[in-house]
Every structure is written in C-alpha cells, then in structure tokens.
Amino acid sequence: MSKRKHLKIGLFGFGTVGSALFELINTIRPEGVEIKRICVRNLAKARNVNAEFTDNPDDIFNDPEINIIVELIDDANASYSLITRALRQGLTAVSGNKKMLAEHLPDLIALQRETGGTLLYDASACGSIPVIRNLEEYYDNDLLISVKGILNGSSNYILTKIFKEHMPYDRALKLAQEAGFAESNPSLDVDGWDALSKLVIIAVHAFGLYVEPARIFTFGISRLSDADIRFANEKERRIKLVGHVEKLPDGRLCMAVLPQLLTTEKYIYGVDDEFNGVVIKGLCYDKQFMFGRGAGGFPTGSAILSDITASQYDYRYEYKKIQSENIPEFTNNVAFRIYYRYCDPADLNLINFDSISEKYTSDSYSYVVGITTLAELHRVAAQLRKRNVFLAAYPKT
Numbered sequence: 436m437s438k439r440k441h442l443k444i445g446l447f448g449f450g451t452v453g454s455a456l457f458e459l460i461n462t463i464r465p466e467g468v469e470i471k472r473i474c475v476r477n478l479a480k481a482r483n484v485n486a487e488f489t490d491n492p493d494d495i496f497n498d499p500e501i502n503i504i505v506e507l508i509d510d511a512n513a514s515y516s517l518i519t520r521a522l523r524q525g526l527t528a529v530s531g532n533k534k535m536l537a538e539h540l541p542d543l544i545a546l547q548r549e550t551g552g553t554l555l556y557d558a559s560a561c562g563s564i565p566v567i568r569n570l571e572e573y574y575d576n577d578l579l580i581s582v583k584g585i586l587n588g589s590s591n592y593i594l595t596k597i598f599k600e601h602m603p604y605d606r607a608l609k610l611a612q613e614a615g616f617a618e619s620n621p622s623l624d625v626d627g628w629d630a631l632s633k634l635v636i637i638a639v640h641a642f643g644l645y646v647e648p649a650r651i652f653t654f655g656i657s658r659l660s661d662a663d664i665r666f667a668n669e670k671e672r673r674i675k676l677v678g679h680v681e682k683l684p685d686g687r688l689c690m691a692v693l694p695q696l697l698t699t700e701k702y703i704y705g706v707d708d709e710f711n712g713v714v715i716k717g718l719c720y721d722k723q724f725m726f727g728r729g730a731g732g733f734p735t736g737s738a739i740l741s742d743i744t745a746s747q748y749d750y751r752y753e754y755k756k757i758q759s760e761n762i763p764e765f766t767n768n769v770a771f772r773i774y775y776r777y778c779d780p781a782d783l784n785l786i787n788f789d790s791i792s793e794k795y796t797s798d799s800y801s802y803v804v805g806i807t808t809l810a811e812l813h814r815v816a817a818q819l820r821k822r823n824v825f826l827a828a829y830p831k832t
C-alpha cells in the first residue's frame with residue numbers, strides 16, 4: 436500500500452511561479468496532489484483558468500480539507516504571516532520566498548520544532564537546482580570548504596547580454612523582466628539582495644550557520660559601466676555576480692555577494708543567461724559543480740512541486756548542522772583584491788586600501804586595483820551604493 440499522502444493545496448500567489456505550478460500540476464497530474472483554492476491580492480484580475488480564487492486567506496486556513504500551504508507571493512512580510520500561521524496550525528508549508536526566509540530562518544526553525552509543522556523551501560535558492568536538499572543531506576560540515584556561485588538568474592542574464600551581445604544595461608534588464616526572470620522590484624536582483632538571501636539560506640544548510648543579511652557585504656551590478664566592461668575584456672575576464680560562503684584556514688566563515696572578475700578556467704565563467712551555477716568545494720573531492728535554471732516560472736515551479744511531492748512522504752529538513760556544537764564563527768576580517776572604479780576623485784578615499792598595485796586615471800573615470808578587507812568594504816557599503824562607483828573581486832587566478 437502506498438504511504439503517499441493525499442494533498443489538497445491552498446495556494447497563495449498566481450504570478451509567474453504560482454501560475455506555472457498550476458499548469459504543471461494540471462499537465463503532469465502527480466498522484467495525490469490537487470490545488471483546492473488559490474488566494475491572490477487582486478481578485479479582479481483576469482486569470483483565464485478553471486480554479487477557485489479568493490482574496491481572503493481565511494478561506495484557505497479555515498478549509499479543513501486543505502493540508503498544505505504553498506506560498507508564492509512577492510511580499511515578504513505577508514509571506515511570513517502566512518507561513519507562521521500555517522506552521523501554528525500544524526500544516527505543511529512550502530515557500531519560494533528567499534527574502535522572508537533569509538530574514539526569519541531561525542524563528543521558522545524554532546517554530547517547526549515547537550509545532551511539529553514542516554516548512555520546505557528548496558525553490559528559494561537557485562530555482563530548479565536542488566542545492567538546499569543536497570547540502571542538508573549529503574555534504575558533511577567538516578569536509579566542506581566553500582559554496583560559491585551564480586545565485587541570481589536575472590542579473591546573470593543581464594551580464595550575459597552585456598558581455599556576449601554587447602547590449603546596453605537598461606535594455607538587458609527590460610528583457611529579463613519581460614522573460615519573467617526578474618523580481619517585481621529589479622533592485623532585488625541587480626543590487627545583489629536576492630543573491631544575498633539565497634546565500635544566507637545556503638550557509639544554514641551547508642555549515643549550520645545563520646548570519647543576519649545586514650552583516651554580509653553585498654554589492655551588485657547596477658553601476659556597471661562601459662569602463663568596467665572594457666577592463667574585464669582587456670584582462671580576458673568576465674564579470675559575474677557571485678555569492679560565496681567560505682571556510683578560512685582558522686575555521687571561521689566569510690560570506691559576501693559581489694561582482695567578480697572571473698578567468699576562463701572557473702566553472703562559473705561559462706554559466707550564461709538565466710542559468711545558475713554552484714561550485715561546492717570540499718577537502719577530499721576538490722570541486723563539484725551544480726548547474727541549472729535558477730529562475731522562471733516552470734523551473735521554479737518544478738522545485739516547488741518537488742517539495743510538495745517530498746512532503747507526501749513526510750520529508751522535512753532535519754537541520755542537523757545547526758544543532759552541531761561546532762558551528763563556525765562568521766568573520767569579515769579577510770583580505771580581498773578588488774578592482775575599484777570611480778568618477779569623482781574624492782571617492783578613492785571612501786575605501787582604505789592596504790596596498791594598491793595598479794592605478795589608472797582619466798578625465799572621465801579612474802580605477803585602482805588593490806588589497807582591502809571585506810570588513811572595510813562592509814563599513815562603507817551604504818556610501819558605495821550611493822556613489823557612481825563599481826567594484827569587483829579580482830582574484831589573482
């Protein structure tokens with residue numbers, strides 16, 4: 436006899452991912468999975484599907500037949516109330532909302548323990564790539580050295596259009612939005628916030644360490660200029676927005692999201708368009724590489740569906756690493772070689788460099804290559820974001 440539970444879903448959100456999930460379930464008809472009711476923000480919108488819609492969450496939470504909540508809305512605060520309400524009712528919840536998860540994971544882990552409810556969120560980091568479940572189940576904390584990757588499909592799509600097709604930034608962003616890769620608020624993608632949220636979630640499952648997003652240096656691609664593209668091309672490198680969490684020789688962990696000037700040898704150099712790529716480095720196996728579609732309705736919907744069907748067999752994250760006694764400490768005290776481009780000469784003084792190895796000055800812009808620390812970059816992060824400057828990690832190899 437099958438132990439598979441019959442699931443009646445209360446779905447929140449019918450945008451890019453919610454509508455793709457609906458179509459996916461109606462096309463492949465997974466055994467024992469049905470969508471009972473859908474809650475949206477605006478009932479007046481035409482949906483052109485045969486389904487029961489509401490704009491009142493109570494219609495879902497008070498329906499005794501609904502035994503799983505799938506939350507695919509674009510509002511992190513509302514998402515948190517829905518997920519905590521579901522867990523308090525002892526329901527299984529599935530979410531794709533990385534911003535909400537990155538801000539509230541410790542509370543949500545505690546709430547799952549307290550209520551016995553289950554929360555799954557594999558789609559929240561890297562869309563269709565099963566990064567979270569793999570890190571949670573397979574990679575032993577002691578052997579793991581780093582997890583690095585292209586975690587945001589939309590900014591990667593934009594960078595690909597810029598570097599391979601020489602498209603202007605604004606046009607590339609518009610195309611990403613039209614294709615459904617971009618978040619409703621593009622700053623989440625291009626300024627690195629979306630990748631930051633994913634990195635926070637990844638670090639919990641990779642190393643058992645939760646770090647508040649505000650402690651992590653984050654810088655995006657929205658200030659990328661022709662000068663920066665020219666610099667990358669001259670050095671035969673490509674700029675990618677990279678999130679990384681890495682164990683240092685002293686056992687502490689550093690984390691950051693920032694553009695990186697990559698050499699052709701790097702696995703993620705060739706990760707193009709809306710694809711994501713994650714490189715997992717460990718003591719005995721050197722590097723492993725996971726690659727796939729990180730955004731878009733159907734790829735993300737497929738990861739959501741995989742969480743739904745896993746819950747039919749009572750799958751839950753065990754959070755073994757976060758309960759370990761040897762959770763590494765977080766630090767920003769790590770040296771970084773960076774390329775830093777600025778237009779106003781005063782902006783050179785924003786960052787204290789330990790040393791500068793290359794300097795270029797012209798009437799319209801200048802740059803330096805130098806060594807500084809993540810702590811120093813984090814100290815001036817808010818100012819950097821307001822200025823017409825761009826920076827990228829520029830590792831020797």
Ligand SMILES: NC(=O)c1ccc[n+]([C@@H]2O[C@H](COP(=O)([O-])OP(=O)(O)OC[C@H]3O[C@@H](n4cnc5c(N)ncnc54)[C@H](OP(=O)(O)O)[C@@H]3O)[C@@H](O)[C@H]2O)c1
Pocket residue numbers: 447448449450451452453474475476477478480506507508509510513531532533534558559562615616617618619729730731732735
């Ligand atoms: N798009 C992707 O590629 C992708 C990838 C991974 C994860 N995600 C995550 O998946 C979630 C959904 O993304 P999306 O791209 O599908 O968003 P979207 O296209 O903007 O759709 C958002 C949906 O949420 C509904 N909504 C907003 N607030 C609501 C509320 N308080 N109650 C009920 N419904 C509400 C909206 O209703 P109306 O239709 O009435 O406006 C809309 O249907 C987000 O957390 C996002 O970060 C997206």
